[in-house]
Amino acid sequence: MVTTPLIDKARAEAAEALRDHTRHDGSPFIGHPDAVAAIVADEIGLPEECIAAVYLHEASRMGGYPVKEADWGASICTLVDGLNKISTIKPKDTRLEAENYKKLIIQYSADPRVTVLKLADRLEVMRSLKIFPKASREGKILETLMLYIPLAHQLGLYNMKREMEDIYLNYAEPEQYRLITNKLKAGEKDRERLMAQFIEPLKSKLDAEGIRYKLKIRTKAAYSIWQKMNKQKVPFEGVFDVFAMRFIIDCDGEDHALEKELCWKVFGFVTEEYEQDTKRLRDWVTNPKPNGYESLHITVKNKEGAYIEVQIRTKRMDDIAENGFASHWSYKGIKRQETLDTWLKSVRFALEHPDENKEDLPQPPSKEIFVFTPTGELRILAADSTVLDFAFGIHSNIGAHCVGAKVNGKAVSIKEKLSTGDVVEILTSKNQHPTQDWINWVVTAKARAKIKQAMAAQEQTRAVDGRELLERRLKNWKLELPDAMLTELRTKLSYSSLTAFYAAIGSGAIDVNTVKDFILGEAERHAASVEAAEAVQASAKAQRHYESKDDILVLNAKNVKGIDYKMAKCCNPVFGDDVFGFVTREDGIKIHRITCPNAARLLEAYPYRIQKVKWADAPSSGSFQVALKIITDLEGSVLNKIMEVVGQFKASIRSFNVNENPRNGTYEIAVKLSVPSNLELDKVLSQIRTLKHVSKVTRT
Numbered sequence: 001m002v003t004t005p006l007i008d009k010a011r012a013e014a015a016e017a018l019r020d021h022t023r024h025d026g027s028p029f030i031g032h033p034d035a036v037a038a039i040v041a042d043e044i045g046l047p048e049e050c051i052a053a054v055y056l057h058e059a060s061r062m063g064g065y066p067v068k069e070a071d072w073g074a075s076i077c078t079l080v081d082g083l084n085k086i087s088t089i090k091p092k093d094t095r096l097e098a099e100n101y102k103k104l105i106i107q108y109s110a111d112p113r114v115t116v117l118k119l120a121d122r123l124e125v126m127r128s129l130k131i132f133p134k135a136s137r138e139g140k141i142l143e144t145l146m147l148y149i150p151l152a153h154q155l156g157l158y159n160m161k162r163e164m165e166d167i168y169l170n171y172a173e174p175e176q177y178r179l180i181t182n183k184l185k186a187g188e189k190d191r192e193r194l195m196a197q198f199i200e201p202l203k204s205k206l207d208a209e210g211i212r213y214k215l216k217i218r219t220k221a222a223y224s225i226w227q228k229m230n231k232q233k234v235p236f237e238g239v240f241d242v243f244a245m246r247f248i249i250d251c252d253g254e255d256h257a258l259e260k261e262l263c264w265k266v267f268g269f270v271t272e273e274y275e276q277d278t279k280r281l282r283d284w285v286t287n288p289k290p291n292g293y294e295s296l297h298i299t300v301k302n303k304e305g306a307y308i309e310v311q312i313r314t315k316r317m318d319d320i321a322e323n324g325f326a327s328h329w330s331y332k333g334i335k336r337q338e339t340l341d342t343w344l345k346s347v348r349f350a351l352e353h354p355d356e357n358k359e360d361l362p363q364p365p366s367k368e369i370f371v372f373t374p375t376g377e378l379r380i381l382a383a384d385s386t387v388l389d390f391a392f393g394i395h396s397n398i399g400a401h402c403v404g405a406k407v408n409g410k411a412v413s414i415k416e417k418l419s420t421g422d423v424v425e426i427l428t429s430k431n432q433h434p435t436q437d438w439i440n441w442v443v444t445a446k447a448r449a450k451i452k453q454a455m456a457a458q459e460q461t462r463a464v465d466g467r468e469l470l471e472r473r474l475k476n477w478k479l480e481l482p483d484a485m486l487t488e489l490r491t492k493l494s495y496s497s498l499t500a501f502y503a504a505i506g507s508g509a510i511d512v513n514t515v516k517d518f519i520l521g522e523a524e525r526h527a528a529s530v531e532a533a534e535a536v537q538a539s540a541k542a543q544r545h546y547e548s549k550d551d552i553l554v555l556n557a558k559n560v561k562g563i564d565y566k567m568a569k570c571c572n573p574v575f576g577d578d579v580f581g582f583v584t585r586e587d588g589i590k591i592h593r594i595t596c597p598n599a600a601r602l603l604e605a606y607p608y609r610i611q612k613v614k615w616a617d618a619p620s621s622g623s624f625q626v627a628l629k630i631i632t633d634l635e636g637s638v639l640n641k642i643m644e645v646v647g648q649f650k651a652s653i654r655s656f657n658v659n660e661n662p663r664n665g666t667y668e669i670a671v672k673l674s675v676p677s678n679l680e681l682d683k684v685l686s687q688i689r690t691l692k693h694v695s696k697v698t699r700t
Helices: 004-015 031-044 048-063 075-084 096-108 113-127 134-154 159-170 175-187 188-208 221-233 255-275 315-323 326-329 336-352 385-392 396-400 434-439 447-478 483-492 498-507 514-523 530-544 599-605 638-647 678-689
Strands: 213-217 245-248 296-301 305-313 367-370 378-382 401-406 410-412 424-428 556-558 565-567 579-583 588-593 614-617 624-633 652-661 664-674 695-697
Touching: 004 031, 004 048, 004 638, 031 048, 031 113, 048 113, 075 096, 075 113, 096 113, 096 378, 096 556, 113 134, 113 159, 113 424, 134 159, 134 378, 159 175, 159 315, 175 599, 188 213, 188 245, 213 447, 245 255, 245 315, 255 296, 255 305, 296 434, 305 315, 336 638, 378 385, 385 396, 385 401, 385 424, 385 447, 396 401, 396 447, 447 483, 447 514, 447 664, 483 498, 483 514, 579 599, 579 614, 588 599, 624 638, 624 678, 638 652, 638 664, 638 678, 664 678, 678 695
Parallel strands: 245 305, 565 588
Antiparallel strands: 213 245, 296 305, 367 378, 401 410, 401 424, 556 614, 579 588, 624 664, 624 695, 652 664
């Protein structure tokens, strides 16, 4: 970053004001405005007064430094004032809606450049996410998805938008991020070869017209690919426009008419050589977007039948498309002040007029809602969560004594469903206690588990009272109630446990005289064979734990016959998985899944040791080891159901470990299976996910 006396002065004041402040990792806080200033100067291209405002904003906000107009001028003071006001906006003020956030920005800032400075600040925060505590990190990721990414999109700051989207995906869906980025790396050479084939028949025509150009491959961002995979319900290979060929035409000066003519001339050459899909033509050269975006987009089909997206634009258009209107300031031949005015108008327009085309904007996760405490603390809950879910999410005692809530200032019942952006204040009473109906009014596993725990504690207290009462009456009656007879009576009255039976006596639901009549009126009792049932269950469980034969790998690898192959233990590939081979020095070829945590490092650092491999047409008679992690409610029956599902398919259990997490109210189950292929594994995973009480199943 090139400095000026103004910038140096602002940084010196900030360094002094912030000398006692550090970031979460212990580093000096001045590192944050330094990084933001570099983004503002080098990546966006804003002038020195904006860079100075970045430093003075942090100096005044964190260090109490007074920014006076006499010292810094009206323009810088306006920028600092706007940044300070925007920094006071809390997530609950916006309900995590981008339009609300933009309205607040307009109210709080007189200079549109403040918006871009705030985006630069957020980009630096996202780049530094690893230094923040987990709770703070999750909040910043969510705010970025819901507020800052849409804002960057509407201002045409696409590089910012793409980078923040990919950082979000890396933290929110790390396995999907690895899958997509590793597949992009693995296919890089194929894309380069396709580009060479694509341009070959066009070279002579372009050269004959004297058109100077640069052809490059634009690879779609990982987040955008992930969105399309989810929206279209297709794998990575099913995404239509993973990459595009981009013509960047060199056009001297700023003759817009000549630029359009050259773009359409290249368009004509491309469509003469390749068959175009007219439905996918997008003409933003004739009618640019409000944020200044200009480009021709077409989709063509080559001789092999592969569809290719082609983008045609000039160097000036590409500069705007990559960096926004601010990038104009560094473009040769453009007057700085004129471009500044044009760009500021576009920023103001984008802030005050929502972009009509929102199909590319991030959408809130459909399976979650985001609500706030009265103090502005963010809480993430499952969709359709109620006041009770929220109360138990705060604390077990608050949930157990919840009698209702005030949602956005309005009194509601405990079973009221919540929506994203609601501000919820829980109301409690010491006389309130959970009932069986509460189970039907919650959707989160934590609330359900806590309700069951509270009801179990109440039942235990009543059971102690009921047992003492029954024992006193039996002694007075001089009667005995053998265990076998007690079991039959309990079964007859439809109580699942002795605790429930005694609790019913303690609460008065069962009259003790009913027990007396049962003892005197029945001569023969048949005890329920609990031990027999448990023995049958244990036998079935043991049968499902049978040991399979040693794994036999059936794998074909081109041109490396005679080398040993082994499955990498870091990711345990299964027949049918997307895999690649890595040639080791001593152990032959190690087979890794493309989503392996080590895949990115191997593909990037050792491309010469990567071997393409493929599975045989049919699986071998052997089997493969695979590890699963399953999260369930604290419900004992679900363990047997999981084992039963495995037993339905060509799979066997090698190990089955259960850990109880009382804090979350869940079981964390680690399972090792032996399966013949990923097809059989998918069947097992699919059926386990449909089980009641199962909340998450992942392959590790």
